[in-house]
Amino acid sequence: METLTETQNYVVKDISLAEQGRKNLAWAELQMGGLLKVRQRLSQEKPFAGIKIGLALHITKETGVLVRTMVAGGADVAIASCNPLSTQDDIAAALAEENVKVFGYKGETDEDYYRFLENVIKTEPNITIDDGMDLVQIIHQKYPHLIPNIIGGAEETTTGVIRLKAMEADGALKYPIVAVNDSKTKHLMDNIKGTGQSTFDGILRASNVIVAGKTVVVVGYGNCGKGVAKRAQGMDANVIVTEVDHFAALQAAMDGFRVMPMAEACKLGDIFVTLTGNKHVIDTHHAEQMKDGAVVANSGHFDIEINVAGMKERATGVKRVRPFLDEFTMPSGNRIYLCAEGRLVNLAAAEGHPSTIMSMSFMNQCFAAEFLLKNRGQLEPKVYVLPEEKDQEVSKLQLEAMNVQIDTLTPEQIKYLNSWDEGT
Numbered sequence: 001m002e003t004l005t006e007t008q009n010y011v012v013k014d015i016s017l018a019e020q021g022r023k024n025l026a027w028a029e030l031q032m033g034g035l036l037k038v039r040q041r042l043s044q045e046k047p048f049a050g051i052k053i054g055l056a057l058h059i060t061k062e063t064g065v066l067v068r069t070m071v072a073g074g075a076d077v078a079i080a081s082c083n084p085l086s087t088q089d090d091i092a093a094a095l096a097e098e099n100v101k102v103f104g105y106k107g108e109t110d111e112d113y114y115r116f117l118e119n120v121i122k123t124e125p126n127i128t129i130d131d132g133m134d135l136v137q138i139i140h141q142k143y144p145h146l147i148p149n150i151i152g153g154a155e156e157t158t159t160g161v162i163r164l165k166a167m168e169a170d171g172a173l174k175y176p177i178v179a180v181n182d183s184k185t186k187h188l189m190d191n192i193k194g195t196g197q198s199t200f201d202g203i204l205r206a207s208n209v210i211v212a213g214k215t216v217v218v219v220g221y222g223n224c225g226k227g228v229a230k231r232a233q234g235m236d237a238n239v240i241v242t243e244v245d246h247f248a249a250l251q252a253a254m255d256g257f258r259v260m261p262m263a264e265a266c267k268l269g270d271i272f273v274t275l276t277g278n279k280h281v282i283d284t285h286h287a288e289q290m291k292d293g294a295v296v297a298n299s300g301h302f303d304i305e306i307n308v309a310g311m312k313e314r315a316t317g318v319k320r321v322r323p324f325l326d327e328f329t330m331p332s333g334n335r336i337y338l339c340a341e342g343r344l345v346n347l348a349a350a351e352g353h354p355s356t357i358m359s360m361s362f363m364n365q366c367f368a369a370e371f372l373l374k375n376r377g378q379l380e381p382k383v384y385v386l387p388e389e390k391d392q393e394v395s396k397l398q399l400e401a402m403n404v405q406i407d408t409l410t411p412e413q414i415k416y417l418n419s420w421d422e423g424t
């Protein structure tokens with residue numbers, strides 16, 4: 001049984017970790033110059049005054065910086081985690097000491113996970129911010145009476161957006177949502193660069209295996225898969241990609257990777273990473289054919305990409321060999337090493353994406369909340385994408401933070417680009 005520090009306003013692992021949390025928040029802020037610029041503006045304009053924002057995001061130092069930014073903009077914030085293994089306990093403690101309603105601890109039980117989400121919902125938020133759509137789902141299923149007071153929501157990840165679009169198509173979605181994931185400065189940065197680096201951070205912290213010379217099987221060549229495949233190549237691995245989409249498979253082949261079905265790849269891989277947002281993309285029969293010592297990890301949103309339950313059933317033995325690494329002995333005698341119980345490896349076994357990446361994602365979250373407020377009452381219960389200018393604004397702020405300057409169009413060039421009568 002966990003011993004927790006619990007009050008009406010927060011449930012955290014240990015409130016005495018707050019000092020370390022403040023140090024980590026300061027370290028993250030140093031790398032999140034773009035978001036701090038947004039904070040500066042929000043703290044003057046206070047657009048969130050009187051607004052309750054409920055978040056279900058990974059409680060990391062970067063999310064802590066987002067929370068502080070929303071509070072600076074006048075919001076009353078409550079937060080729970082969107083994954084039972086991703087909470088950084090020192091950050092949760094620091095936020096609790098800053099009077100944020102925070103509910104979460106690393107390794108929370110399923111029961112606590114849902115209790116904490118409901119704690120956030122019971123604050124009756126006007127705006128919900130999800131990573132995976134849990135708040136939206138629970139509100140629609142169990143708390144529909146709160147919907148009239150909800151201005152809208154924002155969604156951080158691909159899997160959440162897919163689920164929300166399915167809700168919209170069914171006519172089940174009852175309030176507007178901004179798909180933050182679909183902004184270019186989110187999915188072309190966070191999903192590619194962030195997941196590329198942090199997925200290996202997680203696999204290496206869990207297993208400490210060498211990547212060079214190994215065969216790395218990347219399952220799914222979407223944005224996340226592209227980032228991971230490129231990092232694997234950069235670390236001198238042989239990379240195999242598996243796909244179900246013809247164009248994505250073609251891209252992988254044209255990027256120089258071997259492409260084949262999982263039925264073949266499962267026999268060749270030393271390290272497997274799933275990034276599909278789909279279910280059982282590594283199934284029990286694949287695991288049974290893997291080499292002795294294969295390392296298997298998931299970096300997709302939910303823990304169903306690898307059929308862990310099926311592997312458990314078939315295994316003749318399962319044991320934890322070190323934190324975030326479990327050994328499954330398969331009927332052949334081969335041992336398979338599963339990272340972080342098949343949950344998001346970068347957030348469970350490491351710290352998630354580096355701060356600079358999250359600065360871009362979270363500038364978009366702030367803009368999404370402002371967009372919902374500016375268009376209050378005028379949006380339909382649909383999934384929206386932020387206007388293109390917002391990608392430009394995030395890029396500009398991020399470039400400034402990186403001290404990178406660019407050129408500007410001359411009047412002659414502007415005229416040329418807007419004309420059709422000038423040829424060679």
Ligand SMILES: NC(=O)c1ccc[n+]([C@@H]2O[C@H](COP(=O)([O-])OP(=O)(O)OC[C@H]3O[C@@H](n4cnc5c(N)ncnc54)[C@H](O)[C@@H]3O)[C@@H](O)[C@H]2O)c1
Pocket residue numbers: 157158159160187190191195219220221222223224225242243244245248275276277278281299300301302344345346353
């Ligand atoms: N680890 C993280 O921090 C992190 C960050 C961003 C997104 N995500 C999550 O990662 C997952 C992937 O996100 P994305 O943005 O790359 O999505 P995406 O839609 O761009 O790519 C997913 C790819 O997986 C492929 N796929 C689906 N089923 C497959 C199967 N059975 N075998 C092989 N390939 C299959 C699809 O064809 C697609 O190309 C989602 O669950 C998303 O929420 C995780």
